Amino acid sequence: MRPPRFGRVTLSALLLLSCALSALDAGCAISSIARAPASAVEVSPIASLVPTPSVEPSGSADASPSPLATGSADATETTAALPKPRVARLPRPIAGLPAPGPSHEVTGPRDLGVPVLMYHVIAVAPRGARNPDLYVKPGDFVAQMRYLAKNGYHAVTLQRVYDFWHNGATLPSKPVVLSFDDGDTPDFTVVAPLLNELHWPGVLNLIVGRHRPRLKPPIVRALIEAGWEIDSHTVTHTDMPGLPAKQLAFEIGQSRKLLRRMYRVPVNFFCYPTGRFDAAAVAAVQEAGYLGATTTLGGLARPGQPFLMRRVRVSGGESVEYFAYLLSHDR
């Protein structure tokens, strides 16, 4: 969903935010810039079917490293000396979805167009919501997942698609990427149990400075353990076009470093907030070491423009027939 705008952030404010972010995992308050208002997501019909998720730790106190605690952003560095970070318990899978058929892996064509579905909030839109088209009702989402499973689709991560396009890896013959922007509570309470039932990963485009109180680190870790890919959606979700170079580096490069340190995952893909970008933003994404970036341009993602990957917007209210049409419609 489109968060409130904060206008242009000064460098000093960014430094303050950067310091505040170091306290994210330590349970300290973060700066007002980084703190998002609580999401006004209504209780969804399907939520009543799902046991109340335990977001409490299954381990001891959260002693995961502060994102800025070390000078290294290497996601592969050893954690042997660190206490195990807290991981939330995933809600139980929801029964009743058809099991996807066996995955028929293919090796080509290497320029295969892949639908990257773009979701925001899987919930009933609150009355008076500013952007009701960002909400997909849980019942509609279930119907869409059922359609995918019954029609031979298999959800994969962007990394798998990239490795198919560029590194000779195989891919299911009917791949689909399920991407969820911003990081909202239903990603965990509604989406994760559904995808768990199907043994499918989601792709979470996470706003680094705002995943509290919506998706706390233990929840993000649970999604990672369930196979989800975590990608960057900036620090503050500000518009990219026209940003000074230092702020671009902060929103794009620093967000990647922070996520890598917090979760020890590659964070190889970036998602432009509200889909807006300019040449400087695209260059900054490449400079920061990402392998690709997703936009809100409509159509299938293809390997030719990895930093301007198209997506298929799911706006809610579509019939299953129209959803099926979107999956194969290339612009």
Ligand SMILES: [Zn+2]
């Ligand atoms: Zn967003």
